[in-house]
Amino acid sequence: MHTILKSNTKTVTIGHDKPFVIIGEKINPTGIKKLGQALVDENFDYVKVLAQRQVAWGADVLDVNVGHPQIDEAAIMPKVVEAILSVVDVPLCIDSNEPKILEAGLKVAPGKPLVNSVNGEDKQLATVLPIVKDRGAAVIGMAIGNEGIPPTAEGRLAAAGKIIEYAAKMGIPAEDIIIDPLVMTVGHNSMAGLVTLKSIELIKKEYGVNMSLGASNVSFGLPDRHSVNSAFLALAIQAGVTCSITDAIKLGNSIKAIDLLLGKDANSIRYLKYFRAMEKLREEEGKK
Numbered sequence: 001m002h003t004i005l006k007s008n009t010k011t012v013t014i015g016h017d018k019p020f021v022i023i024g025e026k027i028n029p030t031g032i033k034k035l036g037q038a039l040v041d042e043n044f045d046y047v048k049v050l051a052q053r054q055v056a057w058g059a060d061v062l063d064v065n066v067g068h069p070q071i072d073e074a075a076i077m078p079k080v081v082e083a084i085l086s087v088v089d090v091p092l093c094i095d096s097n098e099p100k101i102l103e104a105g106l107k108v109a110p111g112k113p114l115v116n117s118v119n120g121e122d123k124q125l126a127t128v129l130p131i132v133k134d135r136g137a138a139v140i141g142m143a144i145g146n147e148g149i150p151p152t153a154e155g156r157l158a159a160a161g162k163i164i165e166y167a168a169k170m171g172i173p174a175e176d177i178i179i180d181p182l183v184m185t186v187g188h189n190s191m192a193g194l195v196t197l198k199s200i201e202l203i204k205k206e207y208g209v210n211m212s213l214g215a216s217n218v219s220f221g222l223p224d225r226h227s228v229n230s231a232f233l234a235l236a237i238q239a240g241v242t243c244s245i246t247d248a249i250k251l252g253n254s255i256k257a258i259d260l261l262l263g264k265d266a267n268s269i270r271y272l273k274y275f276r277a278m279e280k281l282r283e284e285e286g287k288k
Contacts, residue, residue: 023243196236238262
């Protein structure tokens with residue numbers, strides 16, 4: 001099953017038989033004060049820098065989140081999208097669950113974008129999915145039900161099924177649904193990673209849809225988060241995750257290595273090409 005995303009000229013295919021797709025996470029003011037202030041000031045030069053750097057380091061798609069308490073997000077979202085499109089041409093992931101903000105971003109996003117996200121709550125499904133359907137977009141579905149995040153893999157499978165089945169009734173095909181089975185920090189619950197991995201396996205077996213994860217959540221509160229994130233991502237990809245909203249700069253090397261080890265990189269061509277490009281990029285950035 002393939003999920004197709006498009007920009008003006010580029011097509012990204014997400015699938016279990018395809019290399020892993022990186023959705024760059026950096027255009028999100030949460031925890032990035034410099035970006036938050038840039039959005040408040042409507043100075044989009046820093047947005048452009050973040051977009052260009054993420055694509056240079058291997059992001060296939062860019063997540064676009066403008067959540068900030070001091071701005072009119074519906075007014076700023078299309079301006080940010082247009083700023084990004086002025087410097088890069090990759091599919092976009094419009095990141096909000098607020099209808100007005102989604103509609104504002106989707107109106108100016110070209111091709112076939114991705115929406116992040118909808119969950120399995122009745123109100124969310126009824127509000128967000130019609131927007132996805134009307135725009136012809138794909139959507140990330142969070143495995144959350146009316147009672148919150150299910151603590152078991154079976155509960156997350158049920159939440160995922162509800163989203164997929166509701167979408168189908170609206171005419172949104174399963175290939176346009178990317179399920180996020182959710183991962184919680186193992187620093188709080190040492191079994192959290194195993195629950196997520198089992199959820200991935202169950203959802204893949206039952207529905208065969210593509211899946212995404214916010215992989216860095218698994219290491220929250222722990223030292224050396226990069227090692228934990230890389231190890232977990234390898235396990236998650238092997239279990240069935242096909243894309244992730246993540247840091248292309250920190251995890252790009254690991255992801256290319258995982259693809260190589262899982263037989264998704266014939267003759268190591270993509271790994272070697274990436275390695276050489278990153279060596280050159282590090283050298284260039286070191287001179288600045």
